[in-house]
Amino acid sequence: MIRALLLALFAVGAHAACPPVPVQPTAEQAVRWAAAAPDRGLLWRISRGGHSSYLYGSLHVGKAEWAYPGPALRKAWDETEVLAVELDPADVGPALAAAPQAGPLPPAQARRVEAQARAACLPPTALAALPAMLQLSTLTLMEARRDGFDAAYGQDLMLLAWAKAEHRPVQSLESVDEQLTALEPEAAELPELIDGTLRQLQRGELRAPLRKLAATWARGDLKALADYPRWCACADSPAERAWLKRVNDDRNTQLAARIDALHGAGQRLLVAVGALHMSGPEALPGLLAARGFEVQALLPSK
Numbered sequence: 001m002i003r004a005l006l007l008a009l010f011a012v013g014a015h016a017a018c019p020p021v022p023v024q025p026t027a028e029q030a031v032r033w034a035a036a037a038p039d040r041g042l043l044w045r046i047s048r049g050g051h052s053s054y055l056y057g058s059l060h061v062g063k064a065e066w067a068y069p070g071p072a073l074r075k076a077w078d079e080t081e082v083l084a085v086e087l088d089p090a091d092v093g094p095a096l097a098a099a100p101q102a103g104p105l106p107p108a109q110a111r112r113v114e115a116q117a118r119a120a121c122l123p124p125t126a127l128a129a130l131p132a133m134l135q136l137s138t139l140t141l142m143e144a145r146r147d148g149f150d151a152a153y154g155q156d157l158m159l160l161a162w163a164k165a166e167h168r169p170v171q172s173l174e175s176v177d178e179q180l181t182a183l184e185p186e187a188a189e190l191p192e193l194i195d196g197t198l199r200q201l202q203r204g205e206l207r208a209p210l211r212k213l214a215a216t217w218a219r220g221d222l223k224a225l226a227d228y229p230r231w232c233a234c235a236d237s238p239a240e241r242a243w244l245k246r247v248n249d250d251r252n253t254q255l256a257a258r259i260d261a262l263h264g265a266g267q268r269l270l271v272a273v274g275a276l277h278m279s280g281p282e283a284l285p286g287l288l289a290a291r292g293f294e295v296q297a298l299l300p301s302k
Contacts, residue, residue: 018121019145022152025064039070040218041155042278043299046263046288053263054080054298055284057275059217061144061210062153066218069158072299080270083163084171084262085156086255087179091172105132105194112198113139132190133183133243136197143201144210156272173258173273174251182247189239196240200233209233217275220300226279249282256287263293 025033042057054076059066069077104110110128113135117127120142127135141151151157163170174182185193200206209232216224229235235244259271277284289295 017119019142020148022064022145022150029065030068033065034068037065037068037070039072039299039301040066040220041073041299042217042220042222042275043072043076043297044285045076045296045298046259046285046293047296048291048293049264049266051263051266051268052079053259053267053269053271055259055278055288055295056155056159056270056272057217057220057278058155058159058272059214059275060154060156061141061149061151061214062155062158063148063150064153066155067153067158069162072301076270076298077162080268082169082171082262082267082269083159084173084259084269084271085160086172086273087174087176088170088172089157089160090170092176104128105135106191109191109194109198113194116198116201131180131184132194133185136194137183139201140197140206140210143206147207147211149210149214156274159270159272171262171267171269173255173271178251178254182251185239185243185246189242192237192239193243196237205233222279225275228276228279248276249280252277252282252284252287256284256291259284259288260291260293 041059044055046053046055056073056076105113113127114124116139117124120139122138122142127138130138144150160170162168197206212231213228229241229244235241255273255277259269262269273284285295285297
């Protein structure tokens with residue numbers, strides 16, 4: 001979610017028990033990976049009003065060699081003029097500075113979060129000011145490092161860096177407040193969500209679903225993504241299912257409305273939104289089709 005803030009927390013030292021710090025590719029590796037990058041993820045052309053935009057299902061973590069676009073995504077880039085993402089990191093700092101600090105967790109849960117933060121080699125109290133679900137998201141992203149994944153190599157950040165290098169305009173589809181509100185579960189659900197995630201972290205149970213999610217995304221398997229609640233180990237209780245619906249399906253109507261408005265204003269967009277928003281009963285491609293877009297699947301290619 002608020003990946004710019006999370007990335008700032010990750011500049012920590014490493015020892016044998018720490019999640020490994022990402023290694024920057026050499027110049028030779030960067031050239032080779034860029035030249036040979038295959039298509040990954042999901043891509044649609046969405047057309048209405050005499051012009052086309054593109055909708056890309058991204059992954060918010062990745063491996064170093066994934067941070068280069070394949071041929072279909074490069075073509076979509078060339079045929080568009082504006083990058084639209086869930087949230088531009090440039091919007092994060094000022095909004096968070098003005099936002100009220102998150103209330104403290106109950107002492108027992110705070111101690112468990114601090115223990116997991118130490119296991120991830122985060123600085124003391126690094127998470128304390130974040131909302132509870134962002135604390136857990138940060139710990140989950142740190143856990144993904146143990147299998148070679150990192151938020152720094154997520155597809156949306158790759159596209160944002162590309163846009164910055166080419167001075168391409170960037171549009172946010174949501175505000176910081178909207179994302180924080182979406183992340184915040186109902187008060188009665190919060191203790192169960194915290195306990196469940198901390199238990200999975202302590203047992204090392206999050207790594208296999210994260211690996212499966214990455215592999216599923218890389219091959220563009222929309223059917224398996226639609227079954228994500230069945231195998232993610234993150235929707236096993238009523239509270240977990242309600243929160244997953246809140247952060248995924250319930251945001252899609254507003255995301256579709258923003259895409260509709262920007263495209264309707266004549267902008268040719270490359271829209272990069274998390275791939276899970278492309279599946280389920282409120283999938284973005286279906287919502288855009290209902291708004292009169294012609295929606296053509298391009299990735300995975302047949």
